[in-house]
Amino acid sequence: MSVQETSTDAQDDLVVQVRVNGESRRGFAEPRTLLSDFLRHELGLTGTHVGCEHGVCGACTVLIDGEPVRSCLMFAVQAGGKEIETVEGLAKGAEMHPIQQAFQENHALQCAFCTPGFLMTVSALLDTNPDPSEDEIREYLSGNVCRCTGYVGIVAAVQSAAKKLRDQGGTADER
Amino acid sequence: MSVDAKPTATLPQYVGARVLRVEDPEFLMGRAKYLDDITLPDMLHAAFVRSPVPHAEIVNVDIEAAQALDGVVAIYTAADIEANTTGPFVTALPRDEIMPVTRPLLASDRVRFVGEPIAVIVATSRYIAEDAAALVEIDFKDLGVVTNAEHGLTEDAVQLHDDVPGNNIAHIEFDSGDVDRVFDEAPHVFSKRFHIGRVTAAPLEGRGVIANYNPGADHLTIWSSTQMPHFARTLLAGTLGMAEKKMRVIAPAVGGGFGVKSCLFPEEAVIPVASRLLSRPVKWAEDRQEALSSSAHAKEIIMDLDIAVDDEGTFLAFRGNYVGDAGAYAIFPWTSLVDPLLAADVVAGIYDVRHVSYKVDSVLTNKCPAGPYRATGQTGGYLLRDSLIDDIARAMDIDPVELRLKNCIGNEPYVTATGFRYDGGSYAESIRKVCDMIGYDKLREEQAELRKEGRYLGIGVAPYVEPTAWGSKSAQKHGFPAEFYDSASVTVEPDGSVNVTVGTQSHGQGHVTSLAQVAADQLGVRLEDVKVLDSDSDTAVYGAGTFMSRTAVVSGGSIMRAAADVRERILALAGQELEVNPSDLEISNSTITVKGSPGKSMTVAEVSAVAYFGGERRGEVETLTSTRYYDPPETYSNGVIAAVVEVDVETGHVKMRHFAAVEDCGTMLNPMIIEGQVAGALAQGVGIALLENAVYDEQGQFNTASLMDYLYPSSNEVPTMDLAHLVTPSDVSEGGIKGMGEGGLVGSPVAVVNAVADALSPFGVTINSTPLRPADVLAKIEAAQAGNGGR
Ligand code: FES
Ligand code: FES
Numbered sequence: 001m002s003v004q005e006t007s008t009d010a011q012d013d014l015v016v017q018v019r020v021n022g023e024s025r026r027g028f029a030e031p032r033t034l035l036s037d038f039l040r041h042e043l044g045l046t047g048t049h050v051g052c053e054h055g056v057c058g059a060c061t062v063l064i065d066g067e068p069v070r071s072c073l074m075f076a077v078q079a080g081g082k083e084i085e086t087v088e089g090l091a092k093g094a095e096m097h098p099i100q101q102a103f104q105e106n107h108a109l110q111c112a113f114c115t116p117g118f119l120m121t122v123s124a125l126l127d128t129n130p131d132p133s134e135d136e137i138r139e140y141l142s143g144n145v146c147r148c149t150g151y152v153g154i155v156a157a158v159q160s161a162a163k164k165l166r167d168q169g170g171t172a173d174e175r
Numbered sequence: 176m177s178v179d180a181k182p183t184a185t186l187p188q189y190v191g192a193r194v195l196r197v198e199d200p201e202f203l204m205g206r207a208k209y210l211d212d213i214t215l216p217d218m219l220h221a222a223f224v225r226s227p228v229p230h231a232e233i234v235n236v237d238i239e240a241a242q243a244l245d246g247v248v249a250i251y252t253a254a255d256i257e258a259n260t261t262g263p264f265v266t267a268l269p270r271d272e273i274m275p276v277t278r279p280l281l282a283s284d285r286v287r288f289v290g291e292p293i294a295v296i297v298a299t300s301r302y303i304a305e306d307a308a309a310l311v312e313i314d315f316k317d318l319g320v321v322t323n324a325e326h327g328l329t330e331d332a333v334q335l336h337d338d339v340p341g342n343n344i345a346h347i348e349f350d351s352g353d354v355d356r357v358f359d360e361a362p363h364v365f366s367k368r369f370h371i372g373r374v375t376a377a378p379l380e381g382r383g384v385i386a387n388y389n390p391g392a393d394h395l396t397i398w399s400s401t402q403m404p405h406f407a408r409t410l411l412a413g414t415l416g417m418a419e420k421k422m423r424v425i426a427p428a429v430g431g432g433f434g435v436k437s438c439l440f441p442e443e444a445v446i447p448v449a450s451r452l453l454s455r456p457v458k459w460a461e462d463r464q465e466a467l468s469s470s471a472h473a474k475e476i477i478m479d480l481d482i483a484v485d486d487e488g489t490f491l492a493f494r495g496n497y498v499g500d501a502g503a504y505a506i507f508p509w510t511s512l513v514d515p516l517l518a519a520d521v522v523a524g525i526y527d528v529r530h531v532s533y534k535v536d537s538v539l540t541n542k543c544p545a546g547p548y549r550a551t552g553q554t555g556g557y558l559l560r561d562s563l564i565d566d567i568a569r570a571m572d573i574d575p576v577e578l579r580l581k582n583c584i585g586n587e588p589y590v591t592a593t594g595f596r597y598d599g600g601s602y603a604e605s606i607r608k609v610c611d612m613i614g615y616d617k618l619r620e621e622q623a624e625l626r627k628e629g630r631y632l633g634i635g636v637a638p639y640v641e642p643t644a645w646g647s648k649s650a651q652k653h654g655f656p657a658e659f660y661d662s663a664s665v666t667v668e669p670d671g672s673v674n675v676t677v678g679t680q681s682h683g684q685g686h687v688t689s690l691a692q693v694a695a696d697q698l699g700v701r702l703e704d705v706k707v708l709d710s711d712s713d714t715a716v717y718g719a720g721t722f723m724s725r726t727a728v729v730s731g732g733s734i735m736r737a738a739a740d741v742r743e744r745i746l747a748l749a750g751q752e753l754e755v756n757p758s759d760l761e762i763s764n765s766t767i768t769v770k771g772s773p774g775k776s777m778t779v780a781e782v783s784a785v786a787y788f789g790g791e792r793r794g795e796v797e798t799l800t801s802t803r804y805y806d807p808p809e810t811y812s813n814g815v816i817a818a819v820v821e822v823d824v825e826t827g828h829v830k831m832r833h834f835a836a837v838e839d840c841g842t843m844l845n846p847m848i849i850e851g852q853v854a855g856a857l858a859q860g861v862g863i864a865l866l867e868n869a870v871y872d873e874q875g876q877f878n879t880a881s882l883m884d885y886l887y888p889s890s891n892e893v894p895t896m897d898l899a900h901l902v903t904p905s906d907v908s909e910g911g912i913k914g915m916g917e918g919g920l921v922g923s924p925v926a927v928v929n930a931v932a933d934a935l936s937p938f939g940v941t942i943n944s945t946p947l948r949p950a951d952v953l954a955k956i957e958a959a960q961a962g963n964g965g966r
Contacts, residue, residue, distance in 0.1 A: 046212035047205020052463040056882035087205035104199040111683030112202035113430030138890040150858035151890040
């Protein structure tokens, strides 16, 4: 049982148990607590950002059981028992993931507020399509807004990340 | 022009190189802390109660039900805030034409736009604060509205502010040369009206404030998602009645600004007051609806321009009229003039015209206040003038690029009819270059071919000159009499590493990298030995902040000066240690060597060890630190944007095919970062030209309060881009650096609009408003076919 009533906190609060970046985590949530708020403020994983809270900007994108999901459109309790990946899980210690490296090398971030959402979306894209065309990249990313870069660096970064990952023969997930 | 910018630059090593951003890994790993990522012990959360009506008397505010909600700690209304501040924001400029406008921090007796804050709820969670905000009951008495700037000027218009009679914040006139005579005698006069739509900068991260008042120390720490932490501290100190030494303002990681965060907002004063009253930290992070409805709007101006032209197509005179839509208050502290006055004042652009006049009004309306947004004012001014120039080209059957080249100034420094001194550029050369990049002649052929198939390709080419380095001189020249102070400190630490601090804030522009490049070159040290600190009034030296393409020049120049001092001291100490004349020494790669005797050397770390711990070995040499300021002369970048579009005349859809841009910002600090700035600005231009519109209905209701209605350009709408550089160093600034960052948005909207007009020229369409959504395009085609040129 991943969601259970609790009597210790305010009456409505529930305990939510999830796996985040491979680790089992638990925290309190009201039934109405958004997953984005739960990750950010209850679990302290503030790398996932909130740009609109109504499902348009994509800044809050995380992977749930491998699928990109807008965490602002989901309640924390709905994520109970699920496997969540956030931007914090991409790097291995100080070593950046090839997608992150490609973002730096192609100047794909400026203010970087959109970046975690893009990174997670790109990781999902390259998992399913290791060699996307520019059109496919633009189409796949069109649900993520960047106000700073004009997408030029981002598209280039995805192409370069795809190549890096292909060259090293892994997927975005298991490199 | 008095020039104190003796060339202090040494041979560049990092400056001009595509150095990858040193700040990136922290951001990429999700470790950077933005405002809402910060949590303090015992912190409370705030939500604002905002006006649902555009213009009304506040009859009664009932907070009883809200107060009763479990978790609500305090509710403050105007009276509480007034009792704990020195007064409202008063936006003024020392110019006779400009009326001061007063903005209460919370509305007390009257609201003037949908979204104006009326009360603030402080609660144990943001969810509860928002619940409580919904429980506040307010009775309003409707006062009628002004939703159009021109209507606001009419005699029977509803009045917004008792102390601004006629709703006009300013009426400004400028006249140089012999404009009316030239128009009377000119063989051709072309005229145009253009209404640029209302937009908002809408950085992806909204505004936000955390205030933490510590009663034991009588000290207030404020985190604000701002572009100007130091200047915000100065302004807030006045409003809060506190000494600046008791205040620390920190801009954490900031998720974009584009000008909107260079304003000071009432919320930035109200949250600190709440924290002071409660002696607890209070956080407010705005939601998207607040960002869209009540931060700052921008750019809406109703404009007219006449251009007098001779038979050969030479421009003889410009005469403009600019009615800006200020919204309900004059944005603090810059005034609402930033849009209409800058739109008017850049009317000369690259064109060699000696007879120029304009009139400017800035009119109060019941809308969100208008403030700076990248290429403030200029976007509109260029839409008007350069779309008219394309109209002229069509009417006179001259190629629009030819017509521009014909009227273009030379590359050497030039003083415009409006009194600005351009510090040299590549005005004509950049136009030719962009045409090469897009294959202009080939495209014209393709256009003709496609038309035969019923496909409509269009090309728009928009050259620009961008006023940059907004310091005292630039501001004054452009009609904003204000003084600015910007400085940098350079300190060599005991281990030889270098801390640089500046008063300009980086919110995506990569200053931590590009300014380190400047410092590293000037000192002769390795880039990895330099750290740049900004964004915190307690740890970085004072400056006015980042806006108006100023940082590369003001902070770059300050660093060059401070680093030159420190370098001199390093050399003096090394000279003592190595027993050679300092003038025989050079520093590179963090090592000091003696010219001509390669065996003799010392590292900067060794010199620093002497400076800190060498006792009497220091001799007379001063500390290895220096703080210097730089208030630069006017500098102007230039460039050109070319847009290629295809218009589907059945659906009205404009498909962006390609952008090309040439940027000349003088000495380049980091071309990669420059290209990033240009690319981002071009994308925003797509938004202004084709998508974005902050819409009020006739009753003053705001209809675009979500991203479903206010449309950001996505990776599907923003096309591929080709970006190139020309380099004409400034003849007046430190290091020849010119500012950049906004130019892309000076020229891109009109490049796109002109491309659309060019595509639709077979239909005789004239474009006189933005945005051009499919329905707008169809309406213009229909109107043109009905025989009135799309008006
Ligand atoms: S914050 Fe979730 S889509 Fe914008
Ligand atoms: S980098 Fe700022 S929103 Fe994308």
